[in-house]
Amino acid sequence: MNYRQPILIWLGLLALLALTVGLNVLMTGPWRPLLHYVIATAMAALLMVFFMRLRASDGLIRLFAVGGVLWLGLLILITLAEVLTR
Amino acid sequence: MPIVKPAPAEQFDDMGQQRRAVLMGMWVFLVTELLLFGGGFAMFAMYRVQHPQVFAEAAGHLSLPLATANTVLLLTSGLTMALAEQAVEAGSRRLTLVFYLATMALGLGFLGVKGYEWYQEWQAQLMPLPGLVFAWPGNESQQAELFFNLYFILTGLHALHMVIGLGLLGVMVVLVQRWRDPHRLTRQTQVSGLYWAFVDVIWLFLFTTLYLLGP
Structure with a gap:
């Protein structure tokens, strides 16, 4: 081990x-x-x-992980953009 | 005793494909979980931007020492879970059990500390529940109540995930105890490990968002 x-x-x-x-x-x-x-x-x-273990995962799993973080980023960013530009 | 070669489930060509499908399925599930918490984080960010002062003041009423201790407990449980994955791959039933039980003990410790924190906030009359008095020692009481609403929703949702994770680990302890199909146990341990680490990742951002953005 x-x-x-x-x-x-x-x-x-x-x-x-x-x-x-x-x-x-x-x-x-x-x-x-x-x-x-x-x-x-x-x-x-x-x-x-x-x-x-993303280091040892295949590309597709990494893509899903990055995709999840990316969508969350967009969700927060666009929400904040709306509040800050009122 | 003949050595049995692991056979994939009917719908898969080989074990490699099955393993990849299992991990992929778990990641897809975790991404949906991320968006569940994400809604909460987005809501918090929106109100934090709108009421910066009172939200910072409210964060100052939370216990940073207890939350830091809890973060240490959770990070350490992440280590023992990673070691459980290695132990099951190395074929050591005893070590796998030891690391699973250590992970569960650390997870229970986390919930204990979290419960104590909630108790303290209840005593300080900062728990915004129907039937309880919310006594905010400052201005903008309504906005402070909003902070504590979000705090209890987010930490409560996270604690619920910890309870589910502990249930999952409890089932795994029984399965490891029986040790019937080591290949299957390896896959199940990897999936449990992904869930546990995900709950850890969510906590890091809850810790940062709720406790560290104080005055």
């Missing part, structure tokens, strides 16, 4: 969590939310690529 890779990914996830919580405590200003979402996306990517 290969314990090394999952444990490294887990440590990476914990480090990113510490970073985002640290930022929350220490940083103020308009850029903080953006950084929180960048870190959350990085953590989600680690989970999806390694724990959900």
